[in-house]
Structure formats: structure tokens, C-alpha cells
Amino acid sequence: MKLAITHDWLTVPGGAEKVVKRWYDLYPESSVYTSVFDESKIGHIFEKKRVVPSFMQKVPFSKKYYTKMLNLMPRAFEEFDLSAYDVVLSSSSSCSKGVITTPDALHIAYVHSPMRYAWDLYHEYYGSAGALARFVMRRTMPGIRQWDVISSMRVDHFIANSNFVARRIKKYYRRDADVIFPPVNTEFYTPGSDEAGDYYLIISRFVPYKKIDLAIQACNTLKRRLVIIGGGPDESRLRDLAGPTIEFKGALEDEDVREYYRCCRAFLFPALEDFGITPVEAQACGRPVIALRKGGALDTVIEGKTGVFFPRQDVESLVTAMTELESQEWDSSFIRRHAEGFSNERFDREIQEYIQQKWNARLKEIN
Template identity: 40%
Template sequence: MPPAGETSSDAALEQLRRRFPRVAVVHDWLTIPGGSEQVVLQMLEMFPEAELFTSVYDPAPWPAQITERPVHASYLNRIPGAVRHYPKLLPLMNGAFRSFDLSGFDLILSSSHACAKNVRKPPGALHVCYCHTPMRYAWEEGFLEGEPIGRLTRMALPPLLGRLRRQDLAGAAGPDVFVANSRHVAERIARYYGRSAEVVHPPIDVDHFLGLERDPQDFYLVFGRVVPYKRVDLAVAACANLGRPLKVAGDGRAMDSVRAQAGPGVELLGKVSAAERDRLLSGARALLFPGEEDFGIVPVETQAAGTPVIAYGVGGASESVIDGSTGVLFPEQSAAGLAAAIERFEALALTPEQARENARRFGEERFRSELAAVIAHAADARAAAPAVG
């Protein structure tokens, strides 16, 4: 039994810290805070003495939990403008991560949607990769549709993407264990890498949103980055066809095309403050989520605020939204498919309590407990395996 005041989860974590005194947390890049970086912060919560390794590092936007520990940036960080133009350095990142010397570390935790998993594991170490997704732009034909890519760049893409796929597949042989952020991503890992993966949904600060008062108003909401694969255009078209007011909160490289499409019923808010985000999420009639996401944090935050979600039923949202109970899932990624889902939603009587209760299962403590269990199981399995040679 754990000591008084200590949970079994706390005791399990303390055992892991003693078992793995030196931990390396490896992340693709640390430039702009997002959902994948919340995973990194929780890994650091689990292992407070861990050191960080990344390709490009800008300390400005990060809390002390990151800045007040050793952060090892690769040689790419010395390139002028790297923190702004890091996506253009992707062809060089495999080499950057392979260059890290992780000798002396007992446990490697990689948080990867690109090349972080490709680090070289020292003998005797355990490598657990939390995979947000295999590189979608490398593996999924059509993922780059709608991106502002010039003609010459498009001509160079096939050989470049082929090289990235080969590097990605080679790197996927390195981790001892894969952990996926959704069943959807676990299926991609199996399809592209031929590896199985445990599923641990990402950590979400549901407690904050559970504390918001639900105040439904007469508008639908799109919230997040406005980039082509998010398919904000479908939300704009569906609401225009139905004559429903829509607010779009966020910015990104697809904003110009959305602005050109938007009619009088669409309000483009751009980036909003945290306080305004809370008002929007708790006040929307429903969140519209028409893109295919690896998991999707905003739908969970929205449900925690008591607000239903209308989402494309392919991808991670299908694992967080309960069709007919906390929102509506639609099967056809089109404006007509979304419009039909909105009309179906408007005929339902959903309650904030259903949405909030569903969101509770995605909290941060749950993430730490589940990931710790995966690490412990992997370590036990390796210890029990017969020696080779």
C-alpha cells in the first residue's frame, strides 16, 4: 500500500523514477506551443530531472518547466532564422536527431510526429515513442492539397517525400515500444511501420473547462489553426447553405481562401485571448470540426465546457465524441455532409452534463498513469526476455 496521502499512481511513478534515474525526453522542435508540447510537459512532470533534446529551440514561449532544465538543441538551431523557418529544415532533421549522443541515459521518451523517434538508442536503454502520427505529409497522398506550394517545389516533392518515407520507416525500427495518441494513429503506425502500438489519449486540462458556465448562444464555432487539412471551408459552406451564423477563431495560411469564401453570416475573429476562447467554447451552439485529426484536443475541451461537437467521423474525433450523446459524427467529408449533420444535431436534445462527463476521461493525471503503466510493462517485459547470444 502507498503511504498515506500518496495514490497508487504516485507510487508507481516514484518506482519508475528510481528504476530510470537518467531520462531523455526528445521532441521534434520547441518553437510554438501546441497540443504535442502538452505531452512533453506531462513527460517532464513524470520525470522532473529529465533532460530535453530537440532540433530547434526558441526559449521565449515556454514555462520554467522547460527553460530551467538542460535543453539540448541540435546543430540546426545555429542556422539563422531556424526558429521561424524550421519546417524548411525537415529534410535535414533526421541527421540532426541521429547526431545526438544519448550515452548514459536509461530511458528515452520521444514525442514524435516527424523525426524525434529517429534518435540512436544507447545500449541498455529503453526507448518508448509517443507517436502523435507518422509523417502525414510524407505518407498520405493528398495531404498537401490546398497548400501554397510553387510549381518548382511541387516538381521536387516526389523524390523528397520518397526520401522522407525511407528515413521515417528506418527510424521506426528504433523504439522498443510505440504509444499512439488514438486508435486512428495506431492503425497508421501498423499500416506504415508494421509496428503495433499501445493507445494512450493525450493529456488535456479538462478541469479548467469543466469550471466554465455553459451559456449557449445562436452561433456555430470553428476554433483552431486555419490550415488546409482542417477544412474550415466546409464549415463556411455548410453554414452558408443553411443560413446559420458562424464564428471562426484562429488564423493560418488558409485564412485568405476562407476570407474570400466567407459571406455576411461568417465572423472571422483571428487569434483570440484565453478569456475570449472560454467565452466562445462555452457559448457556441456547437463546435464544428470537419477535418481529419490525429486526435483533436479542441473537441475534448469543448465538451468539457458543456458544448456539443459536430465532427467528421474519421480520425481521433470519433474516439472523443459520442454520436447522438455529446454531439454528432458525419461520414462524408463535404459541405453537404456537414450541413446534414447540423440539421440532425438541431433535432437532438443534448445536455451539457453528458458532454462534461465524457470529457472527464481525458485528464492529465490519467495520461501520466497510463503512460507510466506502458513504460513499466515494457521494462518488465524486457527484463523477463531471455538474453540473446
């Protein structure tokens, strides 16, 4: 069985890239086909000799502005010749599922999310865009949506990274999807020996939809200490909102992040996310989570056992949830055992079994 991997872009390490890395290691003879490859930022994870970038690699400034080149991406993936492969495994939140395979090949798409800016978050992206970007979006997005639906028909089997994403695949593509949760490094993220501290924790990119401002306002209201790890374009606005109990730590090494997980009172997760790996990392360290009662958190947090949900993205709801969490006792051992169900090893086993099962079925069809 000769296998190829496709991925939207290989530019910076993130959650989706962790999924691709597991496949990359599980199938050492595979190559990764992608629109753009930034070796300076991700070459220590993916060897250059096993990465095949598209023609976009030669477009000036594509490594920096690839997200502005959406109109080129359908062509970029359709031009890849994958006729030598038996199985194509796509990691997609944009265009990589649109590759063209042979009639006998098996194409499995692991979808982190249907194209957000084309579908459910279109109006949010449009509302925050400048005049030129809005002009382009109005004229290009109808065609992008049509191509996105048409290209979904090229996929033999969909895998979603959460039940939330599976429902959106059904909504926009009218296709069923199996669910395999993404891998979490529960071997690295483990409970510590120290007692829980007095601070709440957020680890996130600073962009508006992450709703970090909501956590800041809630902690301002309750006068609770909040530690925020990360960075991004929304930083200056968030700092303006922060009261004296809010601490910004910037980007930290993984070992330092683990210590903050281990000693936090609880992890705050106010965003609507497709899955959300950070809440699982916090639980792997034995700490409870306060999460929005929507999205991927519904798959990863057990209410009253490993965390507390709040119903709406407003300060009052989050304050109520924080007060509720502080009134309860939490079993760190139980929280840890729950998180172990999302381990790297579990993901490797489930994805290999899935691919082999579907490939065996395909062989029966063509022989």
C-alpha cells in the same frame, strides 16, 4: 531510472508540446533533446537549461524555416549521444524517434502521426507546393521514407495518440502500437452557468486541410451564426467566402476561448485529424460536437450522446448533421462526464504506468 525526452522541434506551443510538458513535469530530472529551440516563443514553458538543441540551432534562420530543413533532421537526432539514459521517451510526428540508443536502453515512441508529408498526405502537400518545392520533394522524399521506416525499427514500443494513428503506424511501419489518448485540461475547460447561445464555433489554424471553408459554406446555406477563433495563411480566402453570419475573432486568451466554448450551440470539427483536442475541450464545457466520421473524432465523440457525425467532407453532409443536431436535446452533464475521461491526470497515470511496466520488463531481460 534516468530518462531523456526527444521532440521534433520546440518552436511554438501546440498539442504535441502539451504532451511533452506533462512528461517534462512528471520527470523533473529529464532533459529534452530537439532539433531547434525557440526560447522567445516557448522558453516560458521549457527552461533553457533542460533543453538540448541539435546543430540545427546554429543554422541561420532555422527557428523560422526548420520545416524546410527536413533533410538535416535525421542527422540532427542521430548525433545526440543518449548513452547515459536508461529510458528514452520520444514525442514524434517527424524525426525524433530516430535517435540511437544503447542495447539495454528502453526506447518508447509516442507518435502523434507518422510523417504526414511523406506518407498519407504527400500528394496533398505536393499538389499545393510551388515548382521549386515540388522539385525538391520528388528527389528527397523517397530517401526520407526509407529512413523513416528504418528508424522505426529502433523503437522498442510504440504508443499512438488515437486508434486512427495506431492503424497508420501499422500501415507504414508494420508495427503494433498501444493507444494512450493525449492530455486535455478538463480542470480549466468546464461548463458555465449561462444557457447555450445561437452560434456554432470553430477554433483552428487557418490552413486548407482544416476545412473551415466547409463550415462557412454550411452556415451560409443555413444562415446560421458561426464564430471562428484563430488565424493563419488561409484567412483571406476564408473571409472572401464568409457571409453576413460569419464572425472572425482572431487569436484570443484562453479564458475568452473557454467562454465561447461554454455558450456555443455546438462545436464544428470538419477536419480529418489524428486526435483533435478542441472537440474534447468543447465537450469538457458541456457542448456537443459535429465531427467528420473519420480520424481521431471516432475516439472522442459518442454519436447521439455527445455529438453528431457526418460522413463526407461536403456541404450537404455537414448541413444535414447540423439540422440533425438542432432537432435533438443534449445532456450537458453527460457530455462533461465523458470528457473527463481525457483529463491530464488520466494521461499522467497511464503514461507513468506504461513506462514503469515496460522498464520492469526490460530489467528482467538484461539482469
